[in-house]
Amino acid sequence: MGVFWFYIALIPYAVLPQTEVFVEYKTYLPSVGLALVVAEVLRRMRRRVPLGWQAPVVAVVVIALMITTIRRNVIYQSPVNLWADAAAKGPSNVRAHNGLGMALSAAGRHDEAVSALTEALRLAPHNYKAHVNLGITFKNLGRIDEAVVHYLQALSLRPNDPETHTNLGVALKQKGDLNGAIEQYREALRLEPDLAEAHINMGTALYLQGRYEEAAQAFEAGLRLEPDHAMAHNNLAAALFALDRHADAERQARRALALQPDLSLAYLNLGKALAAQGRRGEAAAALEQALRLNPGLTEAQRQLEVLSTRNPNMEDQNALPASGDPPQAD
Numbered sequence: 001m002g003v004f005w006f007y008i009a010l011i012p013y014a015v016l017p018q019t020e021v022f023v024e025y026k027t028y029l030p031s032v033g034l035a036l037v038v039a040e041v042l043r044r045m046r047r048r049v050p051l052g053w054q055a056p057v058v059a060v061v062v063i064a065l066m067i068t069t070i071r072r073n074v075i076y077q078s079p080v081n082l083w084a085d086a087a088a089k090g091p092s093n094v095r096a097h098n099g100l101g102m103a104l105s106a107a108g109r110h111d112e113a114v115s116a117l118t119e120a121l122r123l124a125p126h127n128y129k130a131h132v133n134l135g136i137t138f139k140n141l142g143r144i145d146e147a148v149v150h151y152l153q154a155l156s157l158r159p160n161d162p163e164t165h166t167n168l169g170v171a172l173k174q175k176g177d178l179n180g181a182i183e184q185y186r187e188a189l190r191l192e193p194d195l196a197e198a199h200i201n202m203g204t205a206l207y208l209q210g211r212y213e214e215a216a217q218a219f220e221a222g223l224r225l226e227p228d229h230a231m232a233h234n235n236l237a238a239a240l241f242a243l244d245r246h247a248d249a250e251r252q253a254r255r256a257l258a259l260q261p262d263l264s265l266a267y268l269n270l271g272k273a274l275a276a277q278g279r280r281g282e283a284a285a286a287l288e289q290a291l292r293l294n295p296g297l298t299e300a301q302r303q304l305e306v307l308s309t310r311n312p313n314m315e316d317q318n319a320l321p322a323s324g325d326p327p328q329a330d
Contacts, residue, residue: 002040005033020095079103087116094124098133105137113137128157132164139171147171162192166201173205181205196226203235212242230260237269241276249273264294271300275307283307 009030046054075085083100090096101117104110114137120130135150151168155161169184185202188195203218219236223229237252253270256263271286284307290300 002033002036002038005036006030007033009033020093022090078107080107080109092123094120094127094130097123098127098130101130101137102133105133105140110137110141114141126157128154128161131157132161132167135164135167135171139167139174144171144174148175160191162188162195162198165191166195166198169198169205170201173201173208178205178209194225196222196229196232198222199225200229200232200235203232203239207235207239207242212239215239216243228259230256230263230266233259234263234266234269237266237273241269241273244276246273246276250277262293264290264297264300267293268297268300268303271307272303275303280307 007030009032010026013026045057049057075081080100080103083096083103086093086096087100097116097120101113101115101120104113104116114134117130117134117137120127121134124130131150131154135147135154138144138147138150148168148171151164151171154164155168158164165184165188169181169188172178172184173181182202182205185198185205188198189202192198199218199222203215203222206212206215206218216236216239219232219239222232223236226232233252233256237249237256240246240249240252250270250273253266253273256266257270260266267286267290271283271290274280274286275283284304287300287304287307290297291304294300
């Protein structure tokens with residue numbers, strides 16, 4: 001019965017097309033048959049093997065299984081270990097190299113990730129996921145031109161993927177091609193109108209072009225889909241400040257800080273909004289907190305210096321210069 005169960009459970013994998021030959025989950029159901037066989041062997045061994053031999057045999061089996069489990073658990077301790085093991089045991093497996101590349105990239109080991117993903121593309125030059133993942137890795141390395149090349153190759157294989165259009169838009173924005181970036185975000189939203197990141201990133205590009213009203217609308221659209229996106233609230237605050245909607249900017253900056261209390265840019269935008277409303281003491285406190293969190297935030301330092309040198313009797317005492325630093329949403 002156990003042998004019969006084992007082979008019947010494997011029939012679907014023998015009949016249906018399989019992308020991978022060796023996958024752990026394929027053993028789950030057949031292992032029930034194996035357990036039946038083992039149980040029968042143990043039952044017969046109990047009757048035929050002297051009691052003095054039974055305990056040592058069981059102990060050897062248990063120790064062997066324990067060692068195997070411990071060694072396997074080491075592999076399961078991290079995604080890098082798991083995918084490296086898969087790639088080593090299946091050197092021609094594209095998915096293993098692709099998974100290893102993304103695990104290495106997530107661990108910050110981008111140069112090694114490039115090697116793994118390049119190997120995946122060597123094995124399968126038209127693999128869409130490998131092109132996308134290599135584009136993401138090159139972006140993380142600051143090699144934007146190479147990232148753009150791989151995003152474009154991915155889109156030539158799958159032109160209707162909204163996330164890849166969004167990734168390409170981010171890369172183009174980093175190259176300074178804001179019109180190209182906005183075009184990619186619009187295409188992403190045509191394909192998937194509810195893609196929050198595309199709305200938010202388009203808002204960033206529009207802000208950089210000085211199209212503050214459109215930027216605010218894009219940030220608001222993104223926040224309707226993802227209301228807990230702290231950076232989007234912060235960026236909306238920047239756009240609203242540029243539109244002289246200072247009270248609204250304050251509310252958005254506070255919302256960003258409620259979601260991410262260590263967001264220095266939100267303290268910067270809060271300080272500017274408070275100063276524009278004449279609340280100089282609160283503004284100074286917010287700007288000082290921005291500098292405590294990020295001492296290199298020169299815009300906060302500049303705004304604080306301007307605030308401290310303002311003549312309180314001047315009519316325009318509430319008007320701080322607009323920030324030269326763009327919001328961040330990539």
